Amino acid sequence: MPRGPQLTEQERGKILAYREAGMSCRMISSLIGRSKTVVNNFLNNPKSYGKLKPTGRKKSIAEEKVERLILSESTKGLSASHLKVVANLNVSVRRVQQLIRNFRHPATQVPRSTAIRPNLKNTQAINEVEDENVEVS
Known part of the structure; x- marks a missing residue:
């Protein structure tokens, strides 16, 4: 039910x-x-009563720790294996590499609404191109 x-x-x-x-x-x-x-x-x-429990798998590394990891990587130029040892992380070197590669600072992210352009049908795309090519007299 x-x-x-x-x-x-x-x-x-x-x-x-x-x-x-x-x-x-x-x-x-x-x-x-x-x-x-x-x-x-x-x-x-x-x-x-009425409060939701958190769902999903817990993160292996906290977001703050990832930010500090990225900061130390960018300032000191350490490799992923050195970062893992220095930060005393319980994740693999490959995971550290993934975190470094995929990290996007919230201040530098582009909002999704401006980043995604809607799909246009062929006729709409042709009309847009024709409108751009028309000379204004």
């Missing part, structure tokens, strides 16, 4: 009030019209 909508602030308040009054999860769920599972999940940890 798909997930239902999250509990509103009003429903959360009602659940907490009913629970303090000594009602069971089943009774609370019938009063507010929600499943006993959602009521029970909310009561298990009300502060973290």
